[in-house]
Amino acid sequence: xxKSGPSSIDKFLxxxxxxxxxxxxxxxxxxxxxxxxxxxxxxxxxxxxFIADRRALFELAAYPEVGFGDGYASGKIRIGGDLVRLLESxxxxxxxxxxxxxxxxAWARWQDWxxxxxxxxxxxxxxxxxxxxxxxxxxxxxxxMVYTCAYFPTPSATLEEAQLAKMDHVCRKVxxxxxxxxxxxxxxxGSLALHMAxxxxxxxxxxxxxxxxxxxxRARAKAEGLAGRVEFxxxxxxxxxxxxxxxxxxxxxxxVGAEHYKELGNVIxxxxxxxxxGLLHFIGRAKAKPFSRWIRKRIFPGxxxxxxxxxxxxxxxxxxxxLDVENLRFHYAKTLEHWLNRYEQSVSRxxxxxxxxxxxxxxxxxxxSLTAFRVGSLxxxxxxxxxxxxxxxxxxxxxxxxxxxxxxxxPRWIHAMS
Amino acid sequence: xxKSGPSSIDKFLxxxxxxxxxxxxxxxxxxxxxxxxxxxxxxxxxxxxFIADRRALFELAAYPEVGFGDGYASGKIRIGGDLVRLLESxxxxxxxxxxxxxxxxAWARWQDWxxxxxxxxxxxxxxxxxxxxxxxxxxxxxxxMVYTCAYFPTPSATLEEAQLAKMDHVCRKVxxxxxxxxxxxxxxxGSLALHMAxxxxxxxxxxxxxxxxxxxxRARAKAEGLAGRVEFxxxxxxxxxxxxxxxxxxxxxxxVGAEHYKELGNVIxxxxxxxxxGLLHFIGRAKAKPFSRWIRKRIFPGxxxxxxxxxxxxxxxxxxxxLDVENLRFHYAKTLEHWLNRYEQSVSRxxxxxxxxxxxxxxxxxxxSLTAFRVGSLxxxxxxxxxxxxxxxxxxxxxxxxxxxxxxxxPRWIHAMS
Numbered sequence: 001x002x003k004s005g006p007s008s009i010d011k012f013l014x015x016x017x018x019x020x021x022x023x024x025x026x027x028x029x030x031x032x033x034x035x036x037x038x039x040x041x042x043x044x045x046x047x048x049x050f051i052a053d054r055r056a057l058f059e060l061a062a063y064p065e066v067g068f069g070d071g072y073a074s075g076k077i078r079i080g081g082d083l084v085r086l087l088e089s090x091x092x093x094x095x096x097x098x099x100x101x102x103x104x105x106a107w108a109r110w111q112d113w114x115x116x117x118x119x120x121x122x123x124x125x126x127x128x129x130x131x132x133x134x135x136x137x138x139x140x141x142x143x144x145m146v147y148t149c150a151y152f153p154t155p156s157a158t159l160e161e162a163q164l165a166k167m168d169h170v171c172r173k174v175x176x177x178x179x180x181x182x183x184x185x186x187x188x189x190g191s192l193a194l195h196m197a198x199x200x201x202x203x204x205x206x207x208x209x210x211x212x213x214x215x216x217x218r219a220r221a222k223a224e225g226l227a228g229r230v231e232f233x234x235x236x237x238x239x240x241x242x243x244x245x246x247x248x249x250x251x252x253x254x255x256v257g258a259e260h261y262k263e264l265g266n267v268i269x270x271x272x273x274x275x276x277x278g279l280l281h282f283i284g285r286a287k288a289k290p291f292s293r294w295i296r297k298r299i300f301p302g303x304x305x306x307x308x309x310x311x312x313x314x315x316x317x318x319x320x321x322x323l324d325v326e327n328l329r330f331h332y333a334k335t336l337e338h339w340l341n342r343y344e345q346s347v348s349r350x351x352x353x354x355x356x357x358x359x360x361x362x363x364x365x366x367x368x369s370l371t372a373f374r375v376g377s378l379x380x381x382x383x384x385x386x387x388x389x390x391x392x393x394x395x396x397x398x399x400x401x402x403x404x405x406x407x408x409x410x411p412r413w414i415h416a417m418s
Numbered sequence: 419x420x421k422s423g424p425s426s427i428d429k430f431l432x433x434x435x436x437x438x439x440x441x442x443x444x445x446x447x448x449x450x451x452x453x454x455x456x457x458x459x460x461x462x463x464x465x466x467x468f469i470a471d472r473r474a475l476f477e478l479a480a481y482p483e484v485g486f487g488d489g490y491a492s493g494k495i496r497i498g499g500d501l502v503r504l505l506e507s508x509x510x511x512x513x514x515x516x517x518x519x520x521x522x523x524a525w526a527r528w529q530d531w532x533x534x535x536x537x538x539x540x541x542x543x544x545x546x547x548x549x550x551x552x553x554x555x556x557x558x559x560x561x562x563m564v565y566t567c568a569y570f571p572t573p574s575a576t577l578e579e580a581q582l583a584k585m586d587h588v589c590r591k592v593x594x595x596x597x598x599x600x601x602x603x604x605x606x607x608g609s610l611a612l613h614m615a616x617x618x619x620x621x622x623x624x625x626x627x628x629x630x631x632x633x634x635x636r637a638r639a640k641a642e643g644l645a646g647r648v649e650f651x652x653x654x655x656x657x658x659x660x661x662x663x664x665x666x667x668x669x670x671x672x673x674v675g676a677e678h679y680k681e682l683g684n685v686i687x688x689x690x691x692x693x694x695x696g697l698l699h700f701i702g703r704a705k706a707k708p709f710s711r712w713i714r715k716r717i718f719p720g721x722x723x724x725x726x727x728x729x730x731x732x733x734x735x736x737x738x739x740x741l742d743v744e745n746l747r748f749h750y751a752k753t754l755e756h757w758l759n760r761y762e763q764s765v766s767r768x769x770x771x772x773x774x775x776x777x778x779x780x781x782x783x784x785x786x787s788l789t790a791f792r793v794g795s796l797x798x799x800x801x802x803x804x805x806x807x808x809x810x811x812x813x814x815x816x817x818x819x820x821x822x823x824x825x826x827x828x829p830r831w832i833h834a835m836s
Binding site for chain 1: 736738748793797806811815816
């Protein structure tokens, strides 16, 4: 606690912070005191950000996003009130202002230049995130360990139901037929590959560079008696060879990096040719913008969420026609609500596995992602595509909605439900 | 008829033509004779192209697409067999070869440079096509005069039913609510604007630079008692002012020209802001490529069908998120089948209105477009978008398919039906 109140340096830094967050309804308390150091120029606020010391304050002022993320993770920045609501109001206020200083931009540029999505870089990045142990993810994912946006036929569906519905939505969209050979690029813990083989009569070769995930998936295939029809391969998407009828990738494009989209397209064309079809499911943007700096630094090194025009670089050079794009942004917000709730129920276990800093960093990552999908800073696109010689294009999309649980209800609007 | 058979110049030109069309199953007959002049190096063929004289042959060899189009229109090139089937086999053979010579490419480049989509150029282009008289279009369009891709809930729907279904599909996709103000950019003869006002309780301001279409639409609004709720305005999309809740444009983007997409996006943002939503319905491509040279020269000056990544230049600069993309390519092929059939039944009337050359040119335009959609050289995209503050995003797309006629049937595949 600072006995004498903030110094003139501290006041300058606090003013800088206030400039960044604009008119967001946030109260800043410096010195981590119980109400000490409240600055007089603040209006009535809902949530409070407690900043422990000058170093945390300086980093917040100089590199707001990373400064906040690291400060929150280290415990030097604490939040009084609701984290998601605070992040939401910060987002809107910063959007209204759009006031990055030259040094923030320069620093961001430097960071953006140093993103490495080569095969070696990718392996490092994926290891950083996905090899954290299956036990950890098992604490807050659904029973099938699906670590991508779910599809909620109704918003009250459980996470388990919604992940199952997502897998069926994907399988129907790519019109799997018994006997099809499917390649899955980036298969996580294997749930989609196993689901396709088990329920759609297809053979799957599923690729992933996370050693721990592949081992987990192989054990599942064996346990479920599907090892003959699902092959889990620990390799980079760039090394995928052979032929297939359908190419599916759910939640991998985010890790590919925009400069490698043509390589991914090349792999898709090499394996499916002009008569193939496929689906890309990925986190994207309405407008091109780098991924959150803090998340890239601490959680997802190498991540990039493309605008649709950028993602088209995978498909257009090979003359793949887009058949269908669906935006599931609110489904990801709902998925993240479930994950965050489950995560909070397991934090003591997470703290035992790692430490308190890890607990806070991952809370912020989940809450920040939830906010980003809710406010529309991130989108979730499912893109169905087909080559010019693909012959089973459906006449309408009606078949995706047969037997839907909502058929007799009125349309539901997102904002009536949140 | 050439008594002595083709000269060595003719043989050279015929060889050039054969090089262009590759292994297409087409028989060439030079001199418009009944079987004379068949070249010995041809394999068994289905359809026959009769070429009357050296000038037509030269133009076919030098500028294949325009040479064929102009030759067909003038009657110097005649087709024995089925025009659509011939065009289809030419398309596939040329796709396989992709062998434009340097002078074909240079000439095409020159043509592409000289496309003028300024307000004056646009007015000239639109006049060229759409002011051909409503009587002419009335011979082969549906009763409501809808001159864009229809939506066939089932492939056996009539053209009238399918145009009605298309208008409802569009209205549901943009979630029209009673009281909404709608702007329509490029309104044709006014059918969609009138349909929206009549059936969805909205007010519409509809823009078009075709004087004849606007006058026709105004008369319809008056006759249907809708003049108070639909205003038809003869003006360029760049001059649209005021505010609206939803922005709809069906079949105009093709005439905007890629270099003006940002201007269109500016108009959309100026009128709908961040809380608006809208729909763009347009002819596009899987991969960027200039529009058919002959069609631009003779039928649609200034036309360009964008790849999705290009069309995103309308939306991404303004942070509009894509909610839904549907590809209705086969619905346009079906629409064109209907138009071509009706057109063929009216050719004597068309010849009275214009002349035989016009009859043939428009037959080729309709048959060529039908082929392009069938083989996948052209696509038809419906793109639904919304600003970040739009609050009524539907939870799923299920609501588009309520009460669909197909609900109890098995999925239908395109190729099983054609």
